[in-house]
Amino acid sequence: MDVFSRTFLPAAAEAGVAIPTVSRHMPILRRCVESDDATVLVSRCLRPEHAMSGDFLLLLTYRRLVVTQETWVLRRLRLHLNANLRHLSNVTWNIDLRRHAVDLAATAVDGVRERFRVRVAEPDHVWRVESLLRHVFRERAAQPGGDRPVAAAVGA
Structure with a gap:
């Protein structure tokens, strides 16, 4: 089993995220x-800003941000965003x-x-998501060649 498969399912x-959803988007x-x-x-x-555009699944790795979309009526899947983290700029998040x-x-x-708005079930998970975003984007900005500005806004 490769690294992506070993880390994606957990x-x-x-x-x-339900297994049928994972299976459809995989x-x-x-x-x-x-x-x-x-x-x-x-x-x-x-x-x-597009509340009626369907459901989205966000995947963040150490190299990429991938977002897929599933339409509500026909349940068709399409790739919405596939970006290398180096090609993203002005990355911000707000709690x-x-x-x-x-x-x-x-x-x-x-x-x-x-x-994108990531909703979580428990208040503690908000901080977990924030720490993961901080880990990936701030770590990338601190690396040599990590020249993209990254900012985080925290509000309640």
């Missing part, structure tokens, strides 16, 4: 991520403890600002 289970995710790339975060999410959510935003290489 991360999906930790986030409470072929798309598998094409986007290298087999030696470890999964950091898997979560269902939504796009706050909303009242909604048990973390709002993540990043500007993709094509200049489009992408926004």
